Amino acid sequence: KQEVTQIPAALSVPEGENLVLNCSFTDSAIYNLQWFRQDPGKGLTSLLLIQSSQREQTSGRLNASLDKSSGRSTLYIAASQPGDSATYLCAVSGDYKLSFGAGTTVTVRA
């Protein structure tokens, strides 16, 4: 059974600092890994999708890396802003479903 872990569970940083969010998974047989953002009481917004054959994916201030062999992904958010405050979830795609971590809740202090 796929287990996905996100550490730390919560993170507080001053505005302008770079954010580093970690995701680890136990079964390397994945199709892809997806990072999501969730605001309180809202649904999930897809940030980045990394296919299993890719090493990284970038979108604006966001960069995600994938090391499938070691079962790790890292989401980097450059020059954080208060609007980046949210919960960030990673999910790995198996045969028919996504397996999710519990998320990292980020607070960016102005």
Place this chain on the structure above:
Amino acid sequence: DGGITQSPKYLFRKEGQNVTLSCEQNLNHDAMYWYRQDPGQGLRLIYYSQIVNDFQKGDIAEGYSVSREKKESFPLTVTSAQKNPTAFYLCASTRTGGSGTEAFFGQGTRLTVV
């Protein structure tokens, strides 16, 4: 705009009552999913459907039922057999099932037992 619409946003259920959560997508996706989210936990899969008129149980299907009569619709019924239904329910879709295409989510329905 293409997307997934869940309704209602908030739902209250009395003891012993069945309630149905709606999920509609206009993305022309084949596969649809229902997840449950509890505080401090990752999302858990309830049911999924890879094609019309077919659906499969996920990890926590007990006390729930679904139907998939139309490609764009995947309603979830929370039955009285579900003993702890208070949670945030999220519907998702992917272009195809089982191939790892990008997942899109609705805005969720918060269900509370009163």
